[in-house]
Amino acid sequence: xxxxxxxxxxxxxxxxxxxxxxxxxxxxxxxxxxxxxxxxxxxxxxxxxxxxxxxxxxxxxxxxxxxxxxxxxxxxxxxxxxxxxxxxxxxxxxxxx
Numbered sequence: 001x002x003x004x005x006x007x008x009x010x011x012x013x014x015x016x017x018x019x020x021x022x023x024x025x026x027x028x029x030x031x032x033x034x035x036x037x038x039x040x041x042x043x044x045x046x047x048x049x050x051x052x053x054x055x056x057x058x059x060x061x062x063x064x065x066x067x068x069x070x071x072x073x074x075x076x077x078x079x080x081x082x083x084x085x086x087x088x089x090x091x092x093x094x095x096x097x
Contacts, residue, residue, distance in 0.1 A: 023053040023060075024087035031062050045070045050079050051090040060090060071095050 029051070036046065044067040051060040068076075079093035 024089050025060065026087050028081050028088045029060050029062070034064055036065065037067070040067050041069075043070050044068065045076060047076060047093065048078055050092055053090070073097065 031049075039046070047065055047068055049063045049065045051062055053059075054061050074095040074097055077093055077096050080091055082089050082091050
């Protein structure tokens, strides 16, 4: 039983790490800005769209920006492109303390 459990645990780790493929690209994709909808209220904050990695096409796809209510005690840090020896990689934005 212990061998079966160890084998299943090993398979789970292999499956988890095999899904962590590289999301680096040689050139940053281009993005066309879309019209921004009206602000729902003065307490809403505009969040620019993010880039999401599509494993099927092995490319980044842009999501549209949207309004979100301001979160007390937090600031939103926009996402940004990071460049290193592997290429360009998108760092997602998010609410930070």
